[in-house]
Amino acid sequence: MSLVSKAAIPFILLAFFWPEQSLSGPINIQVRHVISGRPLLLDSLRYPKFGNEIFSVKRLSYLLSDVSFQKEDGTWIGPVADVVWIDAGKRRVTFSVNDLPKGKYRSMRFVLGLDSKKNNFDFGSVHPDHPLNPSLNKLHWSWQGGYVFLALEGHYRESGKRRGYSLHFARSANRKFINVPLKIDHGSATGIILDFDVTSLLSTPRPIIFSKDGESTHSRKGDPLVDSISKNLAGAFRLRDVVYPNQINEPEIEKKEPLYFPDSAEPFPFKMARTFPVPKLPTDNPLIKSRVQLGEKLFSDKRLSRDSSIACSSCHQKDRAFTDGLSLSVGIEDRKGKRNSMPLFNLAWKEKFFWDGRAPSLRDQVLIPISSHAEFDNSLKNAVIKLSQNSSYPPLFEKAFNDPEITSEKIALALENFLLTLTSYDSKFDRAMAGQIELDDKEKRGFELFMTEYEPRTGRFGADCFHCHGGPLFSDHEFHNNGLKLKSEDSGMKGLFSTPSLRNIELTGPYMHDGRFTTLEEVVSHYNSAMHRTDVLDPNLAKHPVQGLRLAKSDEQAIVAFLKTLTDPKYQDTP
Structure with missing residues (x-):
């Protein structure tokens, strides 16, 4: 029996060595998320709690640190694991300790949260799979600095009203030390199963009633809701079981070798800001100049469409931050599509593509428009034939792939290579954050509103934008229902659409998945007004008043002014 999921991502652990002690096998720790001892079902509005409230959990994500074990004589060994990220929705619920000496132990201790050094961690140079990489855990608190240690979000119903x-x-200062009594005789391998009971977190010893105590907290000093969470955390983690499996299967790490790698390849210099987290670039399609150049040529080649009338660049124009300025994109023979053209910069940090996320990689995404009836209306076979008939292409494929043969797979790899190099990080805002220039008063006010929560009970009346559009990328790259009234073509989607980056937002209108808003003023007004409320409205919007935030008109204008500071000059006035 293995406690380590084969899909689990390996954690970076601190290794320690104790002289004159025999090191043993791994300790594999699994966290079960439960409600009163029963497995938690996400997005299920069914769980009763204090205050006659029924609640659901949409997101449960948190950081543990400094895992240690106490021997029978009372001495502590550790920390044996530095930082661990757990996420219920992503089924990331296991981690391993590899260097604990064999022997008998009576307690396990860890911290929910981070000390100040870890909380101010410089993530700019760490591996993409490091548990503190913001692109991975989505828990970094953006320009405010530091991490969210525990994110618990969802919906609740009270007196027939559904809220978030x-x-x-x-x-x-709020990090919580948690001690779990246990008895283990650790030898070749040990499995520990912990329960994290959300009911206990919301009830014992201090019942949390959303409608009375508050629907949100951002852990401001003196917030009684934070104190209640801290007190309740102590008993929320409990030992469920200890097992001694005969064999522990290590997580399988998929190793991908470069595809069609040329004999003499020159690396492409990928550039990004120091404030950006390290992206997880494909190891089987490393960035090389010959492949990037080929991808750029293909991006603008109309031969990929059936009648050679449009190219990728037709709907993704550089001077519009790779959008087209239309509400809905237009394909061959003026066929109107169903979606607004998405910008194509900073794609190296995305994991799913298209508004609905149906493509798991860029190489999958780039081929779909070729065969789409509303776009290129071509077949991949015919596209390959047309390119092969052009004498300029075989030498370029030879240089990029060590083989002149043109295939749809190589077309996809070349386009992926090119698109991954499109970045945006040099705006007025970035220069202001670097101390090179200063935002004006209106822009500063907009930034303040953007980064401030809407939490009347603590006297804060911000625009609450940062939950979905926080961090240096100005997107969490997740999928949310943002309160739009859906049209017939959106049936089945539940209004869950990709969160676009707000970088270059001044250039990428019209806005939303269907281009329904022409101006930024309309977009800001939407979030400031009453929304179309459904069961899947994002919790961070569902907690707002039904009538909307009702920010002053001057505040709406300030937010728009701030958004315009996110424009990168290289996408303006391009030839």
Whole structure:
């Protein structure tokens, strides 16, 4: 029996060596998320709690640190694991300790949260799979600095009314030490199963009633809701079982070798800002100049469409930050599509593509428009034939892939290579954050509103934008229902659409998945007004008043002014 999921991502652990002690096998720790001892079902509005409230959990994500074990004589060994990220929705619920000496132990201790050093961690140079990489855990608190230690979000119903809640437990002063009594005789391998009971977190010893105590917290100093969460955390983790499996299967790490790698390849210099997390670039399609150049040529080649009338660049124009300025994109023979053209910069940090996320990689995404009836209306076979008939292409494929043969797979790899190099990080805002220039008062006010929560009980009346559009990328790259009234062509989607980056937003209108808003003023007004409320409205919006935030008109204008500081000059006035 293995406690380590084969799909689990390996954690970076600190290794320690104790002289004159025999090191043993791994300890594999699994966290079960439960409600009163029963497995938690996400997005299921069924769980009763204090205050006659029924609640659901949409997101449960948190950081553990400094895992240690106490021997029978009372001495502590550790920390044996530095930082661990757990996420219920992503089924990331296991981690391993590899260097604990064999022997008998009576307790396990860890911290929910981070000390100040870890909380101010420089993530700019770490591996993409590091548990503190913001692109991975989506828990970094953006320009405010530091991490959210525990994010618990969902919906609740009270007196027939459905609302949202968003509890963000953070700040190093609030980190919680948790002790779990246990008895293990650790030898070749040990499995520990812990329960994290959400009911206990919301009830014992301090009942949390959303409608009374608050629907949100951002862990401000003196917030009684934060104190209640801290007190309740102590008993929320419990030992469920200890097992001694005969064999522990290590997580399988998929190793991908470069595809069609040329004999003499020159690396492409990928550039990004120091404030950006390290992206997880494909190891089987490394960025090389010959492949990037080929991809750029293919991006603008109309031969990929059936009648050679349009190219990728027709709907993704550089001077519009790779959009087209239309509400809905237009294919061959003026066929109107169903979606607004998405911008194509900073794609190296995305994991799913298209508004609905149906493509798992860029190489999958780039081939779909070729065969789409509403776009290129071509076949991949015919596209390959047309390119092969052009004498300029075989030498370029030879240089990029060590083989002149043109295939749809190589077309996809070349386009992926090119698109991954499109970045945006040099805006007025970035220069202001670097101390090179200063935002004006209106832009500063907009930034303040953007980064401030809407939490009347603590006297904060911000625009709450940062939950979905936080961080240096100005997107969490997740899928949310943002309160739009859906049209017939959106049936089945439940209004869950990709969160676009707000970088270059001044250039990428019209806005939303269907281009329904022409101006940024309309977009901001949408989030400031009453929304179309459904069961899947994102919790961070569902917690707002039904009538909307009702920010002043001057505040709406300030937010628009701030958004315009996110424009990268290289996408303006391009030839």
